Amino acid sequence: MTSHTVLYSHGRFYSAADPRATAMLVRDGRIAWLGASAEAPAADVVVDLGGALVTPAFVDAHVHATDTGLAADGLDLSGVRSAPELLAAVAAFAGTRGPDAVVHGHGWDESTWADQVPPDAAELERVAGGRRVYLSQASVHSALVSSSLLAACPGIEAVPGYDASGWVREQAHHAVRAVALGSLTPAQRAAAQRSALRLAASRGVAAVHECAGPGTSSEQDFASVLALSGQGLPRVFGYWGELGGALRARELGAVGAAGDLYADGALGSRTASVRSAYADGDGCGEAFVSAEQAGEHLLECVEAGVQGGFHAIGDAAIEAVLEGFARAAKVIGVDRLRAGRHRIEHVELADKAMIARLVEFGVVASVQPVFDALWGGPDRMYAQRLGVERALASNPIGAMYATGVTLAFGSDSPVTPLDPWAAVVAAAAPRNPVFRMSVRAAFGASTRGGWRAVGVDDAGVLAPGAQATFAVWETPGGVEGGLPALLPGVEGEVPARPVCRRTVLSGETIYEE
Template sequence: MTNPSILYRGGRLFCPADPRATALLVRDGRIDWLGGDGDAPSADRVVELDGALVTPAFVDAHVHVTDTGLALAGLDLSGARSAADVLAAVAGFTAGLPADAVVLGHGWDESAWPDRRVPVAAELDRAAGGRRVYLSQASIHSALCSVALLAAVPEVVRAPGYDASGWLRRDAHHLVRAVAMGSVTPVQRRAAQRVALGRAASLGIAAVHECGGPEISSEEDFTALLALSGAGAPEVYGYWGELTGARRARELGAVGAGGDLFADGALGARTAHLSVPYADGEPGGCGHGYLTAEQVRDHLLDCAAHDVQGGFHAIGDAAIGTVLAGFAGAAGVLGVERLRAAGHRVEHAEIMEKRLIAGFVEYGIVASMQPAFDRLWGGDRQMYASRLGVGRSLESNPMGAMHGVGVTLAFGSDSPVTPLDPWGSVRAAVAHFNPAQRLSVRAAFAAHTRGGWRAVPAGAGGRDPRLPEGVLVPGAAATFAVWSTPAGVGDGGLPVLVSEVAEVRGPDDPTPLPVCRRTVVRGSVIYDVDGDGDDEGGAVGAS
């Protein structure tokens, strides 16, 4: 028995192959027909678009779903502007909590504070009434910990990255994070995951790439999330970041053995591995490389042995150079063409230069990038300028240069490092601080839609590899979003995202972004602005 056919009509469709199309027919999870209202075939049900814009739905190519849900429903420190703000937020959040509660918070970023002093462990103890406190920095590569939490992990004092102040990095951070996140019960975890997936659906996101691993989540967290994939929510494609863990990735249901398999850390924590020292760190400090070229090679060979896509987290140019040296080693065994065919990924790829970009081209590496990083921390006055100097800051996140030579880009948020905000990410790529790295709206939109599907192995998650993804054409998967566009639609068929006034363009551009009215995944409604989520007809208006 087939599902009822549904005709969406009276809208504007982003369909370059038929720019005059105003309607589409969905049948059995596919786009069965597309064209003008007057030519529309009959259908079992009709949805009036009332002038709304229909586009392919977004894919967020790098998220941490449970962390995102905990941040959305818990202690959000992104608005803190001082140590005092953090302590006040902790005190207010913990009032009334049980004495044995573990306090989880996220999002503080001292790089923009007038006084960059952060709270120390004893201050957190007092603010939280002696409770265990774990507060991850915006990058999630360091955290502030209370005395009570440090005492619960006695081995932490011997781990690299430990500091008696309670601000931990590297291995020490991984130890305390495991204990803190281990306090989340299965019920709390499921609730957090549903909150995050619901938020994604409300933003027109049809699929997310979850980046898990033994150093960032747990097997239980990972498999519980995969079980929610597509069940009235965005589809979840999991990446398990365990070195030479391709077999285990397959067993867990992952589509790839990569994601947050750390070749280095993060710029915010000064642990990204650079070839030139940090401008504001210890003399000669270049961060930390966590992998050798030989380990990278062996991981790629392990992925080939199990026919699994691989990948690495690499931010600094030294770390990316190590990863590419490992690719060269693997190519010596497998051959370049077999390596290219696997579609391996590198997450972030922030500090690049021509030689490294050429390596991405040679080995067919997908660059999973986050345009919001430039918006929040790039330019000549923000965190990257402090960490790297203005020159390197403006050269970071070279999306334009990579797109220009054919590197496949897949955009995401790294949520909760930056918020789920797909149109904001498209605008960030269009308004990159460095004009030479800016993308067109169409190219940036493609990286956040079609690029996300291209970054996942064909057929992953039970998808039909014959179905086009990320486009509105007959025969494609019926995965799309319906939008109100308060700033209008441009000549290219996509929303206006930047002001016509050149002086106000940039990270703080006041142009209102589109608002999602409905999100559809393979014909099923996973979000509707009216909250009913049915397809009994009616209207999805643009007002």
């Protein structure tokens, strides 16, 4: 049987193996050769790159495919700045849907409003013409819902997080979310997932980590998106976030019982578990996992041979989870625990002692740099919730990198857009300049870091023998240090962003403009 070969010639390649390469030969899904175009071997197919830049493809280490597809094809509320604007958007969108449809919307963020009081359930019911309405807040840890959607959840009044206004949080949010997403037919769900994965491929993303679990999605939703993996689309690595669910995660085809396994909530909803009370509200949030439970979960994951992990945003939640790592290490030893590459999602409020423990236990920090770009600094949502001092100490991604924490960058889409270059920029130019890292390091966390987080060590680089997984870019802003120019120059001019022309996964083109 003759191997099929493709030569990509007359390009520029971001490759430590051959920084001067202008051509690359791909055979059977792997890189077979790098070098000068004039010296390239013969190939079955030749693709002239016309001077375009070739880099390893991106990996998005935290996505929700169904929600992303619904947001991309549905009601985007990220631009509304008041309750009346939100109601007008819902009314206009509801008019395009059938009378029995559920109106799905996403992205409203009351912290950007002058009057931060959202509309109530009765108002949503009225403008939607009686249709059930589910509008997830930007953090996806709370939602505004209509009266009829509340009525579709019997007994919800007794569920923690319920509010008669229709702004529901945590367990009550999970209940209404299950009804809203359960209204989708299997075909509608798969269509939304395909839409999300196609969008990812068009942004140079060749693999995603789908973070699912009870309260986030469903087993049916999870199975549906895993079935699409690599079918002319990005590869999907699935995480099932259920405490004590290591064996179930393995049965479902997940690589880990991790991802959205909630140790706490979110800062935007004031439900992240923090050590000091919120500056703009009562209490210290919600804690869902104790140190003892975290340790038991990790031991179960080691025994089952899957990754373990948690969603932990607040410093109290992170502290509890890391104490769980310490408890597990006492039982099985640090080396065996480190070998599992267990992970924590978000890690937004971590001090130096916590960062040191992340290194000690070999924890992968799956982080979202665009959170800081959207909500960090002295005058945005984090400052409202935490005060300026704590806000400026949040998302210490550069400090984690400098200390030796393994990083994997993601978007948490649809919480932030599927835009991997935005993550690179946000990490290289954070709100607090103390936490800066180089563009090269941020790019590595967005590419190779995502592969290493799922135990794949032969991808994320352009080198002979590595997986032929890469993206081709037009770079109107120029190239600096082998990568697209991204940061403002001395005169403050922001370079134009790269444009993806092709995405290739293990030798197969999954996107071509």
